[in-house]
Amino acid sequence: MASISYRQNPNPIFAPVTLMTGSPAFSRASSSLAVNMKRSYENALNLLETRRRKARPTAPAPSTGQDSPIPIASAVKGIPSLENDVDRLNIIHVTGTKGKGSTCAFTRSFLHAHGVRTGFPKRIGLYTSPDLQCIRERIQIDNQPITEDLFTRYFFEVWETLAAPNQAQSTRQPRYLQLLLLLAFHTFIKEGIDAAIVETHHGGEYCATNVVRRPIVTGITSLGLDHVAQLGPTVEDIAWHKSGIFKPGAPAFSVVQDPGPAEVLQKRAAERNTALTFVSPSDTLPVNNRVLSVPVQRLNCSLAIQLASAFLQAKDSKQVLSSDDISKGIDNFSWLGRFETIKSGNSQWYLDGAHNPLSLEQAAEWFANNVNATERPMYRVLIFSHFSEERDGVDLLTTLAHALSRHKALPNHVIFTTYHEREDGSTRIDKTLKVPETPFPDLCSIYSSLWKEFHPDATVSTEPTIEQAIRRAEQISHQEGAMEAFVTGSLHLVGGALSLLRP
Template sequence: MKPTYENAIKLLESRMRKARPENRATFSRPDPVTATATQGLKGLPSLVGMKEWLQLLGHSDNAVNNLNIIHVTGTKGKGSTCALTRSILHAHGLRTGFPKRVGLYTSPHLLYVRERIQINDQPISEDRFTRYFYEVWDRLFGQGVENVRQPRYLQFLALLAFHTFIREEVDAAIFEVHHGGEYDATNVISRPVATGVVSLGLDHVDQLGPAIENVAWHKSGIFKSGAPAFSVPQDAGPAEVMRSRAEERGTSLTFVESDESVPRVETGILGVPVQRLNCSLALGLSRALLRQKAPDQRITPEDIARAVDSVSWPGRFEVISKGKSQWFLDGAHNTLSLGQAAQWFASNVRATGQHIPRVLIFSHISDARDGVSLMECLAKALHENDMKPEHVIFTTYQETEEGSVRFDKIMKPPLMAFPGLCETYSSLWAKFDPEASVSMEPTIEKALQRARNIGEQNGAHIFVTGSLYLVGGALAFLRS
């Protein structure tokens, strides 16, 4: 197989497991004071093997630690907080020279896999991805390593990110946790410069546990001795668990409040109040890095303004204007994030001052979450924000009748029998709002075309949400 970008994508795809382990994890509720708990495991933790694989690649603990890593976890807002941290450090670096090169590792991607590994606001090029991919692949899958356990998809991508950032000699790197924290593949980082926790909520309960305290236990597993930990405000139960874990790990924990130096805006990524908190968290993390690595430097109001003005996070609180219509896209896929997305949509629509049709495009198909509950949460949130859509379109994750329009989509959405789930969604929405026009489309392409037709005469405000698969597919069309 020739070492091409296309073949690298095919090899990477081969490392995806067909399904999660079926054996259910078992948990006990942590004691609210000691945070002790029996944490059951479901399958082999993704952290297992990471250190050994890095050593096979020739990367010591010191090589990883020298990346000056900021490690971020939580339930809602990890990606945007990482993007804000990157943007703040990059703006500061443009003015001062440090950090000159900032790496960013996040997941999942929306349009192409290279989005997951970025340097200075840009995904790495196809050439660099291909070169570093095969350096890692040949070392871990080549001759002489047949009897060595080999990494799965997300483990491989994390290894590729470490390898890329070391080769590219970045001055700082921001790593988003894949899932949880304690047993996550990214938790091979032994000495981050700082760790951060965004808003916690109940999600992935089969893996993280039935109680919010279980979730907090897992997430705060990234805390490390000597690395200051920061968090947005949390509820009392999980906050106490986090404090106990910080004490156990020998580090400080600071719950950040909204920073007055963050600009107040009505639209964009900071148009939602929680994003101001996420930006405040990003500031705390950025300042912690500078205190350790460049103690004579300070982040200025100009740095913050430049960072906020330039930050973008595809598919998260994103607005695209096409003709007379505006498209509002957010990959919200849990109750916490859907409520925030509805609030963001409402504030942005009001800011336009236009009274044109509102259209919702929704899809959610998952074994891990109750799609009906998510749809009902969204309907309630839109109603509470006085932003009920006149038109509602339910669809699948399939982009076109022929399949995907993207070569390196990689993410394989779960299959769905159309119109089964869509009929359930449609029936429930019609009961919730009998005045709404409710329809179903078998593909994302057709759902977008129906929305375009609605806005053809006078325009429309079109809200696309419910899944990153849906938003990624929509962006593939809207950016073409």
Template sequence: MKEWLRKLGHDEEKLDRLKVIHVAGTKGKGSTCAFIDSFLRSHASRTGFPKKRGLYTSPYLERHNEMIRIDSLPLSDARFAKAFFEVWEGLGLCQEDIGTPKQLQLLAVLSFHVYLQEDVDVAIYECHHGGEYDVTNIIRHPVVTAITSIGLDHEQELGGTIENIAWHKAGIFKRGACALTVPQYPNAVKVLRSRASELGLDLQLVDVSQQLPGDFQDPTQRINAFLAREASDAFIMRHNPHGGMTVRDIEAGIRDFKWPGRFQIVKVNRTTWCLDGAHNPMSASISAKWFDRIPKPEWYGPLCASALQFVNPILAQGVSFFLAWTRTAMTPMRLLIL
């Protein structure tokens, strides 16, 4: 990553100019990043800071452009194409000595290239997976690092235990940065605290028992919002003379939060689609519980259910989803796993 960016004229000193909020974890990374973006947007509308925000998340839902956002909006086709060919042509001369980046590596390089060109006031980065060896983990001086709920995922690369996975996630911690996380398995917290202390950091465990405005579709999103609120406030307090987040900022950030494909309910004609991008056993279980809690319409006949068999072997660990509909199909509901 560093060699590719150097080839594009972005050395480590230039990368240090980016003010980064780095987010890792198993469940809720994208939602947490989107909440951070929403909170900072509401704060900026009141104070003028941060004027320009970058948001990098993965994977995309419909188009690659969604992964690289500026002020909450995906790059336009023209801007994406311009940046893509700048990167592609810039790296073309070095294929023999340092190789060609793979898809996610290329998109990460593209994001750094764009955010440096655009001179964003904050760059919010979601890890692809892991943390220690993730391609996004090249920032030496992030402002805030945050770790969402940790569970089993990417076990072949990260290890088959919560402790191993927590070790990898904690790789985003950097000396001088704020280190945040939410309530975790005790063994995970122990590992996170140990890695934080090695860098002289005091790991902050976010209190998720307080009240938050808004009606959350799922308790998991509430936890993500708490973490995002603390991350946003920590960032603002380090850079903004106007002070931290206000109740108004928080209320507006939650009200205006949008993240398609995550605990999303869409009604099309007489069918209600419940959408969530569950991709591991932890996410699958949470999605199933969310679907079970959703108020169902008045059923016209007996409830029928059928189990989904996952094609992905990581998910085929006894986790079942259900598609529910009525015999007459007059008010059907569907659970769609993206």
């Protein structure tokens, strides 16, 4: 059994640990693929890409019957076995339907502010998904994606260990996300992280991230219907899956939920022998219109305060998250592509990667709160794109149209576009685009017809790339003298827009 040893780790917080790789490893074909391969960032990305599955499973995992927590020795089918190394990473484990990324980012920001003041934690790791602009966003240390050099070095250390001849004959390869998770754990251990915030991929009980046996604290954000093919069909089923991250002795926190899923969470907490606390929006949060202008962010922020506070108390009863830590954490909060604004000349851009009904409702409210607060109404443009085999784009667009109408923030001009970023066809090597089977022009035509039915007075157009959609909006701004543009519907769209608006 191969291993990656951390016995030389200079950080005294961690005892000697070993990353064991007993469940999946690499076949002879994958092993030969890396023979004599140069250790470059691009080659690491190419090897990682070979582990991407064509599509997610369509059959739901069981959500009733016997509780079956994931044994660390064999984990879920296809997930590498990890021994005591992960247990010593001081993990905050977060799941939910909407707000996971923001909650993780708030938690990181609070712990960072506390660390600056007290000296602990000094280094904070964050594992999250998906990425908007580059794959390294998924593995961050101290508020920055790891460098290309670190990504390359640690990727090949993991890859070559898994591809060792004594591994290749008896075991199978980890998939794309499982390999990224291994890379994140390996990176955090080698870099001496004091606290690691880990966001689930989706689900919880059968998520690869649930190899974490001893988190310091766990958290659940708002629940809703998403990934129903794997987790559904009801929100109670989804609550069962999400609460799979609860562990004995690790305090659990959840934002307030509807009665049905709340009951499921309480039952699961009792089964897992942990205390569950429901968190409402705090009425003592400082005023910050940039960060807390939308109610859901106040809720995510309140949950993060509880997670950070419980983490510090668990590590040292004398550690207390102060009001100054909270204030500075909020002031320094940032989360790429979520409730993000960019000012450019006379144009104001509002970007949110919402891609399910719940998140689109919240994004529409946030946009309306901002544009309706301006003294002089400006011309409004909506740029929308969503192409997925898992979600109904027509349903999402319908949700968005009704939400914008209800909040009196309907656009004057709607631009539908694709996930293709640049007009010349160039792409970034560390951003992979999954193109759906349904042709883009057909879907854009469907979206255009649908919007004209909703709001006949709106001007509707389509553009073949994100770059051309941005350019079209800028031309409109020039013609109208000013513009407020709302970019939403997909993380692919928002990531591409950000790379153009703020390279």
